[in-house]
Amino acid sequence: xxxxxxxxxxxxxxxxxxxxxxxxxxxxxxxxxxxxxxxxxxxxxxxxxxxxxxxxxxxxxxxxxxxxxxxxxxxxxxxxxxxxxxxxxxxxxxxxxxxxxxxxxxxxxxxxxxxxxxxxxxxxxxxxxxxxxxxxxxxxxxxxxxxxxxxxxxxxxxxxxxxxxxxxxxxxxxxxxxxxxxxxxxxxxxxxxxxxxxxxxxxxxxxxxxxxxxxxxxxxxxxxxxxxxxxxxxxxxxxxxxxxxxxxxxxxxxxxxxxxxxxxxxxxxxxxxxxxxxxxxxxxxxxxxxxxxxxxxxxxxxxxxxxxxxxxxxxxxxxxxxxxxxxxxxxxxxxxxxxxxxxxxxxxxxxxxxxxxxxxxxxxx
Amino acid sequence: xxxxxxxxxxxxxxxxxxxxxxxxxxxxxxxxxxxxxxxxxxxxxxxxxxxxxxxxxxxxxxxxxxxxxxxxxxxxxxxxxxxxxxxxxxxxxxxxxxxxxxxxxxxxxxxxxxxxxxxxxxxxxxxxxxxxxxxxxxxxxxxxxxxxxxxxxxxxxxxxxxxxxxxxxxxxxxxxxxxxxxxxxxxxxxxxxxxxxxxxxxxxxxxxxxxxxxxxxxxxxxxxxxxxxxxxxxxxxxxxxxxxxxxxxxxxxxxxxxxxxxxxxxxxxxxxxxxxxxxxxxxxxxxxxxxxxxxxxxxxxxxxxxxxxxxxxxxxxxxxxxxxxxxxxxxxxxxxxxxxxxxxxxxxxxxxxxxxxxxxxxxxxxxxxxxxxxxxxxxxxxxxxxxxxxxxxxxxxxxxxxxxxxxxxxxxxxxxxxxxxxxxxxxxxxxxxxxxxxxxxxxxxxxxxxxxxxxxxxxxxxxxxxxxxxxxxxxxxxxxxxxxxxxxxxxxxxxxxxxxxxxxxxxxxxxxxxxxxxxxxxxxxxxxxxxxxxxxxxxx
Numbered sequence: 001x002x003x004x005x006x007x008x009x010x011x012x013x014x015x016x017x018x019x020x021x022x023x024x025x026x027x028x029x030x031x032x033x034x035x036x037x038x039x040x041x042x043x044x045x046x047x048x049x050x051x052x053x054x055x056x057x058x059x060x061x062x063x064x065x066x067x068x069x070x071x072x073x074x075x076x077x078x079x080x081x082x083x084x085x086x087x088x089x090x091x092x093x094x095x096x097x098x099x100x101x102x103x104x105x106x107x108x109x110x111x112x113x114x115x116x117x118x119x120x121x122x123x124x125x126x127x128x129x130x131x132x133x134x135x136x137x138x139x140x141x142x143x144x145x146x147x148x149x150x151x152x153x154x155x156x157x158x159x160x161x162x163x164x165x166x167x168x169x170x171x172x173x174x175x176x177x178x179x180x181x182x183x184x185x186x187x188x189x190x191x192x193x194x195x196x197x198x199x200x201x202x203x204x205x206x207x208x209x210x211x212x213x214x215x216x217x218x219x220x221x222x223x224x225x226x227x228x229x230x231x232x233x234x235x236x237x238x239x240x241x242x243x244x245x246x247x248x249x250x251x252x253x254x255x256x257x258x259x260x261x262x263x264x265x266x267x268x269x270x271x272x273x274x275x276x277x278x279x280x281x282x283x284x285x286x287x288x289x290x291x292x293x294x295x296x297x298x299x300x301x302x303x304x305x306x307x308x309x310x311x312x313x314x315x316x317x318x319x320x321x322x323x324x325x326x327x328x329x330x331x332x333x334x335x336x337x338x339x340x341x342x343x344x345x346x347x348x349x350x351x352x353x354x355x356x357x358x359x360x361x362x363x364x365x
Numbered sequence: 366x367x368x369x370x371x372x373x374x375x376x377x378x379x380x381x382x383x384x385x386x387x388x389x390x391x392x393x394x395x396x397x398x399x400x401x402x403x404x405x406x407x408x409x410x411x412x413x414x415x416x417x418x419x420x421x422x423x424x425x426x427x428x429x430x431x432x433x434x435x436x437x438x439x440x441x442x443x444x445x446x447x448x449x450x451x452x453x454x455x456x457x458x459x460x461x462x463x464x465x466x467x468x469x470x471x472x473x474x475x476x477x478x479x480x481x482x483x484x485x486x487x488x489x490x491x492x493x494x495x496x497x498x499x500x501x502x503x504x505x506x507x508x509x510x511x512x513x514x515x516x517x518x519x520x521x522x523x524x525x526x527x528x529x530x531x532x533x534x535x536x537x538x539x540x541x542x543x544x545x546x547x548x549x550x551x552x553x554x555x556x557x558x559x560x561x562x563x564x565x566x567x568x569x570x571x572x573x574x575x576x577x578x579x580x581x582x583x584x585x586x587x588x589x590x591x592x593x594x595x596x597x598x599x600x601x602x603x604x605x606x607x608x609x610x611x612x613x614x615x616x617x618x619x620x621x622x623x624x625x626x627x628x629x630x631x632x633x634x635x636x637x638x639x640x641x642x643x644x645x646x647x648x649x650x651x652x653x654x655x656x657x658x659x660x661x662x663x664x665x666x667x668x669x670x671x672x673x674x675x676x677x678x679x680x681x682x683x684x685x686x687x688x689x690x691x692x693x694x695x696x697x698x699x700x701x702x703x704x705x706x707x708x709x710x711x712x713x714x715x716x717x718x719x720x721x722x723x724x725x726x727x728x729x730x731x732x733x734x735x736x737x738x739x740x741x742x743x744x745x746x747x748x749x750x751x752x753x754x755x756x757x758x759x760x761x762x763x764x765x766x767x768x769x770x771x772x773x774x775x776x777x778x779x780x781x782x783x784x785x786x787x788x789x790x791x792x793x794x795x796x797x798x799x800x801x802x803x804x805x806x807x808x809x810x811x812x813x814x815x816x817x818x819x820x821x822x823x824x825x826x827x828x829x830x831x832x833x834x835x836x837x838x839x840x841x842x843x844x845x846x847x848x849x850x851x852x853x854x855x856x857x858x859x860x861x862x863x864x865x866x867x868x869x870x871x872x873x874x875x876x877x878x879x880x881x882x883x884x885x886x887x888x889x890x891x892x893x894x895x896x897x898x899x900x901x902x903x904x905x
Binding site (some may be wrong): 148 | 659721722724725831832833834837842843845848849861862863865
């Protein structure tokens with residue numbers, strides 16, 4: 001079945017925000033703290049500028065080819081053979097990224113909450129609804145994202161508000177004590193998350209208002225960065241130097257709040273809402289991967305790929321990394337450069353080539 | 366969607382073909398060759414070629430043969446005109462007709478008046494002699510049988526190939542009484558009855574515009590049930606009306622006994638747990654839905670009307686919400702949503718909290734629960750399962766048993782079983798309490814009764830197998846499924862699924878009536894209501 005669904009621009013915003021933020025909230029504070037120490041929030045601001053650039057490039061690239069995904073139009077830019085190579089790279093990107101996310105998700109659930117349970121249980125558990133969601137199509141995914149997005153946002157804001165009394169903003173000082181270098185280093189670690197607007201390359205043809213995509217994406221990026229900055233500030237303000245030692249600072253933050261006052265079990269509730277958010281991310285990436293594969297092999301009905309790709313994802317998330325430490329090292333060493341190259345590098349190259357081509361043709365006329 | 370309906374239609378086509386084969390065998394014993402020919406086409410008198418012959422005896426023989434020897438069919442042979450005495454016959458079914466009407470307005474007039482023989486005899490009788498209100502010409506045997514069987518009287522006159530059909534319908538009916546399922550504290554208490562004419566009249570009383578259209582169709586090969594599709598032209602979506610008519614015309618089934626048959630045969634998602642066609646037993650509720658742009662289907666013989674399209678949010682709306690003031694209406698809506706959540710999630714949550722996720726309960730509560738579970742031999746899952754099944758058995762028995770035994774047995778069920786079970790150490794007190802609360806909360810939303818019972822058991826199993834994570838996965842599945850359903854084109858979860866802020870005025874909260882000035886876009890194209898802006902009046 002050719003995908004006939006159409007998503008509105010509000011649904012697009014929720015989808016983009018839900019793609020970037022859940023894992024970013026969980027992992028980014030530690031990563032930035034290691035480099036930029038207490039100036040993590042400045043590095044996030046810098047990365048936002050980068051995110052705008054990437055979004056701009058991707059949106060303009062999509063505008064040049066209305067209604068087609070990157071797999072379909074990359075062949076037109078660089079020729080059929082290289083087009084297939086680029087398409088293949090994107091398939092691998094989505095699947096690899098998704099496997100990383102699934103592994104992160106299973107580790108988070110297993111580690112603090114249910115250490116005795118094998119990881120495969122969580123992996124299969126989250127992939128089953130994802131396969132069902134991909135089978136149903138983009139409209140179902142968009143509507144679910146629209147329902148879960150306010151709950152997720154509300155949960156994050158409530159947690160931050162509840163913890164305000166424990167925050168000591170003097171821990172954020174001194175600002176820029178060591179100069180710009182550590183801040184830029186910290187920014188360089190985060191760029192792979194913020195260039196995840198790459199999903200736009202697949203989803204753009206399915207929106208019903210192609211003119212507004214630019215504005216909506218920028219709004220989404222601003223929303224995401226505000227959320228992550230707030231989380232970062234509140235965590236650093238509460239914990240100070242201990243952030244370096246934590247695996248999941250946001251979780252510890254929720255637990256810290258629940259230990260004070262009579263609100264017990266807050267971390268479990270937050271965890272469930274967070275699971276909803278990660279599910280949306282997983283299902284969107286799964287969907288992008290399935291569409292990419294089906295267009296690479298020119299298969300009209302993308303739905304038959306939903307279960308096989310799901311099984312591949314389960315297996316990959318199991319065998320690619322042995323433990324949490326390996327996962328973290330791999331994210332730092334492999335994911336960040338590789339993702340950035342494919343998510344930001346390739347569209348940049350493509351748009352430059354296309355612009356040159358068009359000017360050439362224009363000049364010839 | 367169409368695939369399922371095709372299967373159902375094919376199944377019922379095969380069934381009816383088998384039936385016609387059986388009847389062919391029975392009718393082969395007939396000596397009359399004419400009738401055999403006719404019966405080979407179908408097994409009842411749906412012969413569109415058969416005309417009324419001018420010979421009265423022929424007609425009579427044919428009709429008597431078709432009806433066999435049923436004793437409730439009255440053949441009254443009369444002489445038309447006191448002087449000219451043309452033989453005629455009036456056929457009616459005893460029990461379906463008002464015999465007074467036939468006596469005074471038909472027989473007396475036709476038999477006692479000196480009718481002159483005229484050229485246009487039938488017209489003359491119809492217009493000047495018979496003093497009944499509803500009279501129609503009929504020209505084929507089909508209409509003769511239709512008329513007789515629906516309670517009208519048929520008059521055939523010797524020498525003429527057309528006859529009359531007179532509406533003399535009257536039968537014993539339950540009357541307009543209070544409905545069982547939709548009782549309200551504030552609001553009208555009339556409910557639909559089993560007669561189609563009564564129901565359409567009840568709707569007409571409430572909506573007095575000529576734009577209220579009643580389209581009648583016929584369904585069911587043996588029952589030939591009358592079905593009325595009601596909608597307000599100009600507000601209802603014409604595409605949906607067309608789709609409904611198309612689907613009903615494709616139904617090929619032996620008999621329609623209740624509106625539930627129609628619901629199951631035309632619905633969009635036959636395999637989903639959730640209904641995509643609404644039920645209502647109250648005419649004011651049906652009228653309200655018609656005014657929103659929905660379509661109502663009334664089926665003869667069933668007091669329950671169907672409303673199309675049906676969204677999930679309508680499950681928590683009742684007609685009483687609109688007759689009371691907004692604060693309490695909003696409050697009761699929140700209570701309903703809360704009871705929905707309790708029914709689906711509470712037993713599973715209890716099971717998973719007891720078995721896997723003990724950290725979810727506050728410490729004090731957990732100690733109390735652990736203490737009351739001392740000495741109970743079963744794990745939490747078996748406890749809740751036993752009590753839930755017991756509750757379902759009690760519920761079903763309560764519906765079926767005769768009234769006078771019912772009261773005594775309910776005391777037995779509630780007190781004795783519950784108390785004795787705890788006393789014997791079978792189950793713990795929290796389990797009994799949770800099951801009782803869940804069971805009562807099931808009845809808060811009647812339209813979802815069956816769905817949430819099944820869901821409740823599903824989530825119990827998920828909670829026992831996968832803990833809270835399992836229940837979460839089940840919730841995600843449920844959400845994905847609900848969001849993907851459409852009811853005749855309208856997304857099931859709107860206005861929350863595809864978010865539509867204009868329609869959020871009537872979901873969890875119910876804004877005051879003077880703020881509700883638009884119809885929902887997914888239901889009707891005509892979204893502008895005549896608004897009632899009370900502040901305009903005040904300033905005057």
